[in-house]
Amino acid sequence: MINLNIKDTFNKELPADPILENSRRQVEKACFSYVHPKRTSKPELLHVSPEMIENLGLSKEDSQSDIFLKIFTGNTLLPNTKPYAMCYGGHQFGNWAGQLGDGRAINLAEVTHKNKRWALQLKGAGATPYSRTADGFAVLRSSIREYLCSEAMYYLGVPTTRALSLALSGDQVLRDVLYNGNPEYEKGAIVCRVAPSFLRFGNYEILAARQDFSTLKILVDYTVKHFFPHLGEPSKETYLAFFSEVSQRTLDMIIHWQRVGFVHGVMNTDNMSILGLTIDYGPYGWLEGFDYGWTPNTTDRQHKRYRYGNQPNIGLWNLYKLANALYPLIEETDGLEAILDEYKTGFEVKFLEMMRSKLGLLIKDDSDVALIKDLENNLLLTETDMTIFFRKLSDFNNEKASEGIKVVKDAFYISEEITEDIQQKWNTWFEKYAERLSREEVTSEERKEKMNLVNPKYVLRNYMAQLAIDDADKGNYKLIDDLFQLLKNPYNEQPEHEKWFAKRPDWARHKVGCSMLSCSS
Template sequence: MKLNIQNSLTDQLPADPSSINNPRQVEHACFSYVQPKQPSNPSLIHASEEVANLIGLSQDDILSNDFLNTFSGKTIIPGTKPYALVYAGHQFGNWAGQLGDGRAINLTEIFQDNKRYTLQLKGAGPTPYSRTADGFAVLRSSIREHLCAEAMHYLGVPTTRSLSLMLSGDEVLRDILYNGNPAYEKGAIVCRVAPSFIRFGSFELFAARNDLKNLQLLTDYTIKLHFPEIESEGILKYLDFFQAIMQSTLEMIVHWQRIGFVHGVMNTDNMSIHGITIDYGPYGWLEDYNPNWTPNTTDRQHKRYRFGNQPEIALWNLYQLANALYPLINDAKPLENILNTFSVDYQSAYLNMMRNKLGLALPKEEEDSVVIESLTEILQVVETDMTLFFRNLSTVLKVDSPKIALDKIAVAFYNEKDLNESDLNKWYIWFEQYSNRINLETQTDSERAQQMNAINPKYVLRNYMAQLSIDAADKGDYTLINEFFELLKKPYDEQPDYEKWFAKRPDWARDKVGCSMLSCSS
């Protein structure tokens, strides 16, 4: 197994001089060297051949002992020194101070086909940033991360990738419901792959400590290595850097809203400077269209990270990043000017995205806004499955009456009997509006359906599906993991053999642990 290794981060940024692997404050450093904990009996559950190819590995490599030992943390890649990053962050809107890679260990960087990748093990043991935790991960959360990272990629959403999912052979104690009843679960390790794992909180840490030397060092390094398109100098360079992060973050959020994805923990330490989705914890997809839904039990009361609030939270987080970069610029006005464009740009991007979901190719500003706003309101009248609704909407024809159109999407209602006469009338009025609007289009019904089906997925990783694969895997059966991995590679295709997964959340999953809301415990 041969990898094209580079160690730019550890070569160019300051290291923690201490090798003590105990929870502690780390000053004037970007990372600490740390060794993964040797697993007792690692075994491979699943690996992505496509991600392996990205970093220069083959199917034969995946099946080798080198692969098993390297990506379980049992052996270290020659010429590398694993490390954990230090960063800070705002958690649920509150300053949390130093955080860092508490259960993630970066193995090395790979430079392959002119692209840079960082390989990171999640669940490979404690680091100086583990605080009161043990640094390990359990099988259930690792399955969710492995499947979701790859599912998001195939959905077209910017994301970390997942190379492999392994059992460690060890047991990990977890209190899944935080109710004082911990139990042992199977330990697992995921290898995550991304350009880097630098976060908003990486810059917040140095700014908060007034360590301007390392703030500038980290920023200059990040721009040089990961934003080579930025050729400006001085203050303008940092403003261009911030502008680029804001734009990629905005685009990521639009994708989340497009597919109904809810991250669940949009803390600043979980926000990537690359505008990619990272840290898959208590995430979920909207089942019924409910902008107030959050999958995170910790967020149940205030719903800060609810689906409908994700754009506002992204902007709030960007304000924190702007504050962190301010010392390099010493002028708030240009940062404010950039931030002030976010809401306008987001609304424009959101409107275009919703037009595409509805199959509206010819922009009609006033009519489109009315149709979209009316729809987002009526989708909340009774429980309506977001994925099923938008996918079936592509079957509506220009000549269909409102009643025929409603019949075509009725499968999306969790209980059609909940629709009273007033609700039905609201739907009929909306379909009348929609019919009038699509009849302004020059494209045929078939062309419109093709456009809609290219961005409205038929299959997403619903929480109950992930839980089914977890329940089976606990018994040593990985069939569903393999099935879902293959299914979610083509989320926009019909895939008749998998039609049973194009369905609403079953009633048994409504309140089941792992299927409705999840904790951060992993």
């Protein structure tokens, strides 16, 4: 038997749904419902994260055992555990959606190892009381994307949930990928994802919306006790400090998203972690061409609410909704509004700091705001790959400003679009950038080293994930591991993997899964 140090708290300290029947329903005055994963017909383990195995206190041999496969595909329960699905609500695309909950996620247990707490959650292991009209399963396509991306984000330095394992269920799952009335059967899969907690803004919102303030207080006190213990005992001041820290963690997470060009795609309040972690990897994507208006989500195609340039604003909007949910425990608006104002001013400060780091600027200078704005305007003149541009920029020699555009030329998708006018605008910018760099007190080599620590060379572009998915559909899972290994060192040169340091290929520009994605999984 696998020896995990199980220390469950969520399903022991919080109110449970008294109904044990696994039927779709409204669950009130409870934070979760007990539910068992559905047994699968022929489970097969495709990949395991060695780092997460170690974080849980397990060994490589443990991960290769039959019992590991059974537990992390939902076919066997860990001893003395009671799996459950969490109850939460949420604002979806700006509108209150009421109860949502873990419709295809089942929490197995909480584990502690080396003074760290990890919640183990199976995604795609069957229906729960919160599944509504869905089946609770997940397909291999979306499971590969979540498994690879959550680990890739971790190594990029972005706050995120993690992934332990990826497995086939052996069952077929019916999905309508494009929501166009043409469903097809796909391979079913299960991801075991891991985080200190999967609590979301929506866990608190649903209780406030139902005016169940007693349960709301129990949940907030539980959250502070286990995840913000440094804030002290429950009080109005503690709740304000709690909201302030959640606000700052959310801001830090989104600044990281903007830094690496990541677009979440579905920033509904039920997809916002109370710990400031990137959670729920659905129709996400990395910017190919730099574009503030880009969203990877087909559902968001018309209004582009969750576009790249709007993510900081949506973070603030979601925090307003969390503030409304916490208000019954605080009963005054001044403190909450002050924290929300801090988010606004904090974004301006942290965004500027982040952009300075991407440009290799260590000394603060009043001219930096204009320099950055001019850069953003230039990046929009023609389709320019964000990842390649900033990585190549570290090779710029400020004593050869006139050659700047040559340094970054590989980032331009269509070189013929670089007209004389566009070239002149770039030349002007590089001259200003060179003059600004001349006032820095570091060598070109030192600047390059620092820039390459914040500007990744490799990110999980959608076409890369799609190639792994296409291979996996044919029974070839090697590319999953190849990409997993590549993305563990996103800031390193890795010359043996240079083929992945390239612009999105033309075949992927409009291919399903490479440009736009749906929430279908």
